[in-house]
Amino acid sequence: MSSESLTKAQQVAVQRWKLGHHAFHIYLVSMNDRLARLRSVLQDSEDWSAAPELLRVLARLYDASTASMRYAADFPSAQYDGLIRPSMSPPWLSAGFSGRFNSDHDKMLTALKQLRSTLKSSVRRGEATPEVTAAAAELWRAQSRNRAAHKLICEKFVPGGRSLLKEYFENTAETTQ
Amino acid sequence: MSDNEHADYDLIAPISLPENGIAPTAPGSQEQTDDVAEYDAYFRIEHTEMAPRAWAATVKSVFKDVSQDLPETSLDNEEKARLLDGMAIVLMDSLVSDTACEPRKGGRVA
Numbered sequence: 001m002s003s004e005s006l007t008k009a010q011q012v013a014v015q016r017w018k019l020g021h022h023a024f025h026i027y028l029v030s031m032n033d034r035l036a037r038l039r040s041v042l043q044d045s046e047d048w049s050a051a052p053e054l055l056r057v058l059a060r061l062y063d064a065s066t067a068s069m070r071y072a073a074d075f076p077s078a079q080y081d082g083l084i085r086p087s088m089s090p091p092w093l094s095a096g097f098s099g100r101f102n103s104d105h106d107k108m109l110t111a112l113k114q115l116r117s118t119l120k121s122s123v124r125r126g127e128a129t130p131e132v133t134a135a136a137a138e139l140w141r142a143q144s145r146n147r148a149a150h151k152l153i154c155e156k157f158v159p160g161g162r163s164l165l166k167e168y169f170e171n172t173a174e175t176t177q
Numbered sequence: 178m179s180d181n182e183h184a185d186y187d188l189i190a191p192i193s194l195p196e197n198g199i200a201p202t203a204p205g206s207q208e209q210t211d212d213v214a215e216y217d218a219y220f221r222i223e224h225t226e227m228a229p230r231a232w233a234a235t236v237k238s239v240f241k242d243v244s245q246d247l248p249e250t251s252l253d254n255e256e257k258a259r260l261l262d263g264m265a266i267v268l269m270d271s272l273v274s275d276t277a278c279e280p281r282k283g284g285r286v287a
Contacts, residue, residue, distance in 0.1 A: 016246070021220045022239045023260075030267045057266060064263020067256045071243065074250045093215055101216035103224070 006083075013079035020072020027065035028104040034058050035111035042118050048132060055135035062142035066149045073153045080157040088164060097164050112143065229274035236271045240264045 006014065038054045041047075073080075088097045099105070119136050122128040128136075154163070217224060227235075244264065247257055 016250075018220055019239065019242055019246075022222070023243050025220075025222060026236055026239055026267055027263050030263075030270065033270075060259075061263050061266060063259040064266070067252065067260035067263070068243075070252055070256050071247075071250060071260060074252060088219065093219060094212075097215065097219070098212075099216075101212040103213045103216075 009076070010079060010083050013075040013083060016074055017072055017084055020068055020074075023068040024065055024072065025102075025104050027061050027068060028102075028108050031058055031061045031065070031108050032104065032111060034061070035108065035115060038115060039111065039118075042115075042122070048129070052129075052131045052135040055132070055139050059135075059138040059142040062139065062146055066142070066146040069146075069149060069153060073156065077157050085157070085164070095164075096167075112139075116140075229271070232274070233271035236267055240268065 034054055034057060038051060038058070041050050041054065086092075089095070119128060119132070123133060216222075244261070247260070250257075252260070
């Protein structure tokens with residue numbers, strides 16, 4: 001199927017949706033690398049001097065990933081309804097397709113959760129310096145901004161929040177009752 | 178007899194549970210693997226072993242296309258700045274890795 005069959009507006013929607021996700025994944029992979037380095041510093045070393053800068057750069061990458069999500073969704077909701085959403089549904093894809101199947105994002109969230117736990121323990125033991133605590137707070141703020149932005153994007157394209165995955169679960173529940 | 182054994186009246190045998198509180202499973206069910214594979218295929222992503230040079234080429238290609246399109250978008254200046262800031266971080270990382278892998282020529286850093 002060639003792009004010549006699409007209008008210019010449709011081409012822009014497809015390009016931004018997929019290219020935006022490519023950028024998103026690049027930021028995620030970069031975050032995962034830094035999260036692994038940070039885990040090494042915090043768990044295997046007594047010298048935490050590298051930790052604040054790693055945390056600050058992670059916050060910047062998280063904000064960049066949020067901006068890439070905005071870029072990926074920068075097209076009218078009519079294009080999402082008419083072209084993008086159907087392309088993620090049967091017969092093209094399995095029912096219930098979801099961003100939750102993003103393995104790089106899953107790795108990042110898991111590593112971030114472990115990091116939060118490690119830092120909480122170190123704060124309780126009085127081991128985390130003020131610089132580490134402040135840098136970590138910047139990272140958690142970046143995560144909050146990301147979640148808020150994601151909610152807005154979902155609301156833009158799916159007012160009322162009926163994602164493909166939710167739709168699939170609801171339909172499956174109805175047919176099994 | 179310990180206090181616990183006394184309270185159980187020998188009726189209860191102790192059990193072990195995973196230390197991390199998560200039931201051990203095979204690393205990813207087939208359904209999960211299929212979902213991830215479908216996600217990757219839809220977004221034209223291939224997870225594979227990558228040399229630093231190939232990673233640098235991927236990063237440059239994606240960021241070139243995004244940055245060329247950026248002026249046409251409705252992203253505000255702060256959003257654009259954050260996107261570009263992230264690009265600078267990743268591009269610098271990829272440049273450092275790529276340069277570190279290049280063979281030295283006549284004592285100069287390649």
